[in-house]
Amino acid sequence: MITMIFIYLGAKDNSGLEHKRADDVFIMFRGMWLLIILNWCWGIDMYTWTKYRVSYALIFLFDMRSHISWQQVMESAAVFTVAWLLFVVCYLLSAISPVPLEWMDEIPYQVFPGCLGLLVVLVMLVQQSTCKYWLIRRLTDLVRLAPEIIRVYKIIVSPVVGVDNFVDIYLASQLTSLVIFLQDVQFSVCFFVSDAWTGDDICMRSRPYAMPLIAAIPFVLRFLQCLRKFIGSRERWHIVNGGKYLSSLAVIICSFFLYFFGHLALLAPWIVAVVVSVGYNFYFDVRYDWGLLDVKSSNWLLRNKLIFPRWWYYVAIALNLLGRCSWALTVSASFFPTTNMIFSTIIATLEVLRRGLGNIFRLEDEQLSYTEVRRATRDVKR
Numbered sequence: 547m548i549t550m551i552f553i554y555l556g557a558k559d560n561s562g563l564e565h566k567r568a569d570d571v572f573i574m575f576r577g578m579w580l581l582i583i584l585n586w587c588w589g590i591d592m593y594t595w596t597k598y599r600v601s602y603a604l605i606f607l608f609d610m611r612s613h614i615s616w617q618q619v620m621e622s623a624a625v626f627t628v629a630w631l632l633f634v635v636c637y638l639l640s641a642i643s644p645v646p647l648e649w650m651d652e653i654p655y656q657v658f659p660g661c662l663g664l665l666v667v668l669v670m671l672v673q674q675s676t677c678k679y680w681l682i683r684r685l686t687d688l689v690r691l692a693p694e695i696i697r698v699y700k701i702i703v704s705p706v707v708g709v710d711n712f713v714d715i716y717l718a719s720q721l722t723s724l725v726i727f728l729q730d731v732q733f734s735v736c737f738f739v740s741d742a743w744t745g746d747d748i749c750m751r752s753r754p755y756a757m758p759l760i761a762a763i764p765f766v767l768r769f770l771q772c773l774r775k776f777i778g779s780r781e782r783w784h785i786v787n788g789g790k791y792l793s794s795l796a797v798i799i800c801s802f803f804l805y806f807f808g809h810l811a812l813l814a815p816w817i818v819a820v821v822v823s824v825g826y827n828f829y830f831d832v833r834y835d836w837g838l839l840d841v842k843s844s845n846w847l848l849r850n851k852l853i854f855p856r857w858w859y860y861v862a863i864a865l866n867l868l869g870r871c872s873w874a875l876t877v878s879a880s881f882f883p884t885t886n887m888i889f890s891t892i893i894a895t896l897e898v899l900r901r902g903l904g905n906i907f908r909l910e911d912e913q914l915s916y917t918e919v920r921r922a923t924r925d926v927k928r
Contacts, residue, residue: 765794
């Protein structure tokens with residue numbers, strides 16, 4: 547990855563990239579790169595939960611007869627990684643002037659990201675078919691949440707509206723760490739529908755306007771979930787929880803105005819929004835999602851019951867704080883002009899890794915909640 551980045555930068559600085567679509571192709575490859583990192587993180591999380599007997603299959607409501615193992619997830623991640631490297635190298639060989647292999651110059655540049663995207667979709671469909679399309683069904687349920695909450699009659703009959711389960715909340719939370727990935731997916735779809743065949747530059751020119759809209763979608767979904775849970779339970783804590791997503795939306799809005807107007811007077815509101823949002827989200831991550839920061843605990847600032855080695859938690863808390871600072875940049879469109887590809891790629895990768903780390907402790911806390919509230923056994927046979 548590092549080698550190809552330097553090849554890309556060196557060729558671009560020396561006008562060695564012949565294709566004018568170099569930045570467009572980079573965005574599409576970056577989106578699939580983030581999906582690969584997410585896949586690796588999921589495999590590592592599953593391995594960790596399996597090793598320390600965290601019953602993730604029961605928590606996620608997997609079908610015990612068909613759900614895939616962490617080995618299969620690792621295998622698919624390896625396939626994605628090799629395929630990604632292959633197509634990126636092929637594109638660079640065809641795009642850099644002089645062309646090392648002349649016959650590759652005849653291949654349209656759209657072929658490389660397009661074939662890689664089709665391969666990713668194909669492998670994911672095959673993988674999902676083995677577990678009865680669990681992810682696809684869950685994402686469909688998640689999308690159906692918005693119209694249910696928006697309709698007025700649902701609010702009027704709020705006492706009979708169901709409350710979301712853990713899986714719905716978990717999936718929506720994952721999307722808040724995939725802001726740049728979602729933006730890249732939107733651009734890729736736009737590109738292959740329009741610019742790839744017409745030669746126009748509509749997608750890149752509209753990207754600064756589309757980025758904040760796409761970034762806001764995951765946070766709006768999570769806020770609607772919190773609102774729905776408040777309507778169903780009348781517990782004010784859900785409104786407090788929804789406040790952290792409103793603070794994230796404030797960062798997006800402030801960065802939008804800062805990017806388009808560029809006045810220094812708009813920098814102060816953005817800094818205030820970032821500080822509030824980072825502190826808000828960090829505290830909720832550690833205190834409520836992970837169940838830590840118990841001042842009365844026998845384990846200093848952790849909790850009494852621990853499944854993982856104690857030093858893991860202190861390292862994870864420190865890394866999560868640093869990761870939350872970089873997360874604030876992923877939702878700030880003002881820091882990502884269309885030419886700043888490398889920096890946004892690094893920040894997006896760090897955010898996916900932070901989410902993968904946090905998922906380990908979030909499932910642990912959920913299992914302990916099952917143990918205490920529902921009196922389930924800690925070591926459920928897999």
